[in-house]
Amino acid sequence: MKILVPVKRVLDYNVKARVKADGSGIDLANVKMSMNPFDEIALEEAIRIKEKGNAEEIIAVSIGVQQNQETLRTALAMGADRAILVVATDDVHNDIEPLTVANILAAIALKEGPSLILCGKQAIDNDFNATAQMLSAKLKWSQATFASEIDVKKDIVRVTREVDGGLQTIEAKIPAVVSVDLRLNEPRYASLPNIMKAKRKPLEEISPADLGVEITQRLKVIKTKEPDSREAGLILENIDQLVEKIQENVGG
Amino acid sequence: MKILVLAEINNGELAEDQTSKAVSAAATLGKVDVLCASNQCSVASTNIAKMENVENVLVLEDEFFAQSLAESYSETLLDIINSYSHVFAPSSSFGKNVLPRIGGMLDVMVISDVSKVISEDTFERPVYAGNAIQTVQSVDKVKLISVRTSNYSAVPSTGSANIKKIDCKSNNSLTTFIENKMQTSDRPELTSAKVVVSGGRGVGSKENFEIIEGLADKLGAAVGASRAAVDSGFAPNDWQVGQTGKVVAPDLYVAVGISGAIQHLAGMKDSKVIVAINKDEEAPIFQVADFGLVDDLFKAVPEIEKKI
Numbered sequence A: 001m002k003i004l005v006p007v008k009r010v011l012d013y014n015v016k017a018r019v020k021a022d023g024s025g026i027d028l029a030n031v032k033m034s035m036n037p038f039d040e041i042a043l044e045e046a047i048r049i050k051e052k053g054n055a056e057e058i059i060a061v062s063i064g065v066q067q068n069q070e071t072l073r074t075a076l077a078m079g080a081d082r083a084i085l086v087v088a089t090d091d092v093h094n095d096i097e098p099l100t101v102a103n104i105l106a107a108i109a110l111k112e113g114p115s116l117i118l119c120g121k122q123a124i125d126n127d128f129n130a131t132a133q134m135l136s137a138k139l140k141w142s143q144a145t146f147a148s149e150i151d152v153k154k155d156i157v158r159v160t161r162e163v164d165g166g167l168q169t170i171e172a173k174i175p176a177v178v179s180v181d182l183r184l185n186e187p188r189y190a191s192l193p194n195i196m197k198a199k200r201k202p203l204e205e206i207s208p209a210d211l212g213v214e215i216t217q218r219l220k221v222i223k224t225k226e227p228d229s230r231e232a233g234l235i236l237e238n239i240d241q242l243v244e245k246i247q248e249n250v251g252g
Numbered sequence B: 001m002k003i004l005v006l007a008e009i010n011n012g013e014l015a016e017d018q019t020s021k022a023v024s025a026a027a028t029l030g031k032v033d034v035l036c037a038s039n040q041c042s043v044a045s046t047n048i049a050k051m052e053n054v055e056n057v058l059v060l061e062d063e064f065f066a067q068s069l070a071e072s073y074s075e076t077l078l079d080i081i082n083s084y085s086h087v088f089a090p091s092s093s094f095g096k097n098v099l100p101r102i103g104g105m106l107d108v109m110v111i112s113d114v115s116k117v118i119s120e121d122t123f124e125r126p127v128y129a130g131n132a133i134q135t136v137q138s139v140d141k142v143k144l145i146s147v148r149t150s151n152y153s154a155v156p157s158t159g160s161a162n163i164k165k166i167d168c169k170s171n172n173s174l175t176t177f178i179e180n181k182m183q184t185s186d187r188p189e190l191t192s193a194k195v196v197v198s199g200g201r202g203v204g205s206k207e208n209f210e211i212i213e214g215l216a217d218k219l220g221a222a223v224g225a226s227r228a229a230v231d232s233g234f235a236p237n238d239w240q241v242g243q244t245g246k247v248v249a250p251d252l253y254v255a256v257g258i259s260g261a262i263q264h265l266a267g268m269k270d271s272k273v274i275v276a277i278n279k280d281e282e283a284p285i286f287q288v289a290d291f292g293l294v295d296d297l298f299k300a301v302p303e304i305e306k307k308i
């Protein structure tokens, strides 16, 4: 079987997002960009499934600007077999909405016929937590979100989900869309030889129009602002002072 | 404008605080109907009917809805939704699971984690782990909104809504429920507690986490944890606070042995008062804490517990 893994290029999780002075968005010029950490986990899981002999091919897909090539090269170096870049914009500040991303991925899925699509549960930039769910709806495939354990069987995939009250296990018919959570695995680093090898792996470049998908924006971003900031408070000298402060604020 | 709120009901048990806060956000636009779909609805629907600003409680009782599986829930809802312009749900694992699926089915974008309803088409939501707040305007015919419940207070129980039984097609041939492993606890719920005591990697082990739990119990608090503490197996996953865990805004948040990474702050920096205990005076948590103590937690926390 084939596994499709969408990977997004986002502001590196270690870099603090800065709001542009004119309120038009987050400054993404000359900052470190990386693969969305949740997508790394999804890709790692796909690689492990393949290593166990349960998959033949892993296809990484990225949607966005030309520079997403770098993200796809990282995916290929980690262990994806080939990559598809959908160039949907030439402005890195133009975030493609999950609904459009789902339409693009659905078109690719119909062409490629994967049995499993493994997505990160959310992108750490727009924090929508929506693409996987929208994609499975578009494809009318089964949906399993927030996976912390994935067990691929013949026609089904058994997924343990991290939910608010604890853990829930479900079985989803294949083909399925699964979104992954943090505790599923720890992604590997690409080794130098694999980085070299990745340069020769196929990376196809297409446009949304090639797939017959129109880019829409349903949510107009009117303004982006800094959150109310918190000031650093008081460093107390001893435990007694802290006990007093805690008591003042309990039930206050 | 017609507004629907999806009540979160887990196996017959109403998530009252989450649902009430979603009603509270929705009610800024007008009176609301609430959909109560579960395997047992009588207690849940009675409680929902008391929520202020609720006009009708639509009751859909069927074993099929016990676990709110995404396919079962959204397929069914599609029938009902056509008559509503706004659909709200709490931004819990329930809301995040079903609302975007409905969006995909209707070809409508979902507006996740809304922290403020500005008007019928304009909303505020945090992005980048809360490092920025975006104002967005939706052009979709139906607005699908998940509510960041920590930004809202529950509505008073002074209402008396009509309870109406409804019928629906239901269909799910795609997923099957196997089992739940839910945490049970006598402590207050993390997302609605007035006081939260959280432990991080500094706590060091599952056994040591009892120090955190001891202080929490003394204060009648819920227990939280950083991702590092959960990943290391010191605490269960449903205790995680942060960008990808739960978002809390209690009157008092006590962070013990937590460094204060942006992803953790995303889940607690709207707390009224933040207290931090950390042995490293440079720890970033002190930049958001109202009161800090630079000390070894193994010495400080038991002593605090004793003195309170």
Ligand SMILES: Cc1cc2nc3c(=O)[nH]c(=O)nc-3n(C[C@H](O)[C@H](O)[C@H](O)COP(=O)(O)OP(=O)(O)OC[C@H]3O[C@@H](n4cnc5c(N)ncnc54)[C@H](O)[C@@H]3O)c2cc1C
Residues within 6 Å of the ligand: A013, A037, A038, A124, B199, B200, B201, B202, B203, B225, B226, B227, B228, B229, B240, B241, B242, B243, B244, B245, B246, B256, B257, B258, B259, B260, B261, B262, B263, B264, B267, B277, B278, B279, B280, B283, B295, B296, B297, B298
């Ligand atoms: C995509 C993504 C999502 C994430 N989501 C979340 C999330 O939702 N929630 C979250 O919490 N994190 C999240 N993280 C992880 C986050 O980046 C940090 O790694 C994590 O919060 C660190 O946890 P910590 O503060 O417990 O550990 P550390 O950063 O290791 O800090 C431990 C602290 O304990 C102190 N300490 C040690 N011993 C003692 C002692 N004896 N007494 C007193 N103090 C002591 C140390 O000085 C240190 O400050 C996410 C990361 C990524 C990449």
